[in-house]
Amino acid sequence: MVDTADPLSAVKLNAEALMKAAGRRGRSPLAHVVLRLARVRWLRSRVLKFVLRLEGGEMFSLSYRDHLARTMDVEVGLYSYGGLLKPGALPPGSRVGAYCSFGTGITVRRRNHPIERATQHPFFYNAALGALYRDTIETDRENPISIGHDVWIGDGATILSGCRSVGNGAVIAAGAVVTKDVQPFEVVGGVPAKMLRLRFSGPIQTHIEAAAWWRHSPDILMRRPDLFLSEMTVEAAQALETWSNEVRV
Ligand SMILES: CC(C)(COP(=O)(O)OP(=O)(O)OC[C@H]1O[C@@H](n2cnc3c(N)ncnc32)[C@H](O)[C@@H]1OP(=O)(O)O)[C@@H](O)C(=O)NCCC(=O)NCCS
Numbered sequence: 001m002v003d004t005a006d007p008l009s010a011v012k013l014n015a016e017a018l019m020k021a022a023g024r025r026g027r028s029p030l031a032h033v034v035l036r037l038a039r040v041r042w043l044r045s046r047v048l049k050f051v052l053r054l055e056g057g058e059m060f061s062l063s064y065r066d067h068l069a070r071t072m073d074v075e076v077g078l079y080s081y082g083g084l085l086k087p088g089a090l091p092p093g094s095r096v097g098a099y100c101s102f103g104t105g106i107t108v109r110r111r112n113h114p115i116e117r118a119t120q121h122p123f124f125y126n127a128a129l130g131a132l133y134r135d136t137i138e139t140d141r142e143n144p145i146s147i148g149h150d151v152w153i154g155d156g157a158t159i160l161s162g163c164r165s166v167g168n169g170a171v172i173a174a175g176a177v178v179t180k181d182v183q184p185f186e187v188v189g190g191v192p193a194k195m196l197r198l199r200f201s202g203p204i205q206t207h208i209e210a211a212a213w214w215r216h217s218p219d220i221l222m223r224r225p226d227l228f229l230s231e232m233t234v235e236a237a238q239a240l241e242t243w244s245n246e247v248r249v
Pocket of ligand 1: 154
């Protein structure tokens with residue numbers, strides 16, 4: 001039984017499984033070959049599922065990340081997972097950090113219909129419909145989004161074109177409609193989303209940013225579970241920074 005009052009009591013039970021999963025990172029040569037079949041549209045989703053299975057799922061697969069980068073120009077850091085990793089969920093040019101958690105039903109919209117013109121219908125702004133040589137409003141590619149490390153986005157959140165960046169460690173609440181940039185460690189929610197609170201005080205944020213622990217793999221992080229499971233005080237954040245910058249990988 002895990003004692004929930006003492007999170008450290010869970011570590012011995014879980015560390016081994018995590019190490020095993022972390023050991024799966026890397027590219028499978030078979031995935032590299034199979035991915036060529038993803039060019040065939042009707043095979044694509046099955047091929048991608050197979051590649052994910054070969055390489056330990058979304059959190060770990062490097063070939064899946066290569067595919068997103070090559071075909072969508074979307075770069076995703078390791079150990080991030082969830083709805084936003086589906087091809088097409090993020091506009092070209094977008095960047096996502098490591099260790100992000102994305103719920104289901106998240107929508108990222110990159111442009112508004114031109115409501116100031118006589119008509120807002122896409123015949124008059126979307127070249128894909130055939131009447132124009134090029135789009136007459138900013139394209140999705142011209143407004144990519146940057147999502148930091150260890151960001152958590154809850155179910156059903158909608159991120160609109162006014163939000164171009166979500167800072168490290170930020171939280172977007174379930175059902176939020178985000179219209180502006182989200183600062184590091186902010187918890188935002190509501191329609192339109194407003195800051196509900198900050199996760200940590202300024203000094204703690206500074207130490208966590210300076211620690212940049214997200215550059216390390218989970219097997220390295222699990223060497224110091226006390227740093228990740230204990231209450232976050234300024235001293236603990238300082239210890240995290242020192243350890244993260246000195247740890248030998
Ligand atoms: C944002 C969130 C993390 C906050 O959790 P919490 O700190 O326990 O928040 P509380 O329930 O104590 O609420 C704190 C305040 O935020 C408000 N709030 C909480 N969630 C909100 C939401 N989704 N939208 C708007 N306001 C919200 C509460 O009404 C409360 O406001 P008040 O202080 O004026 O009463 C949580 O509500 C949430 O949205 N989680 C996402 C769950 C999810 O989608 N999981 C998917 C798995 S990846």
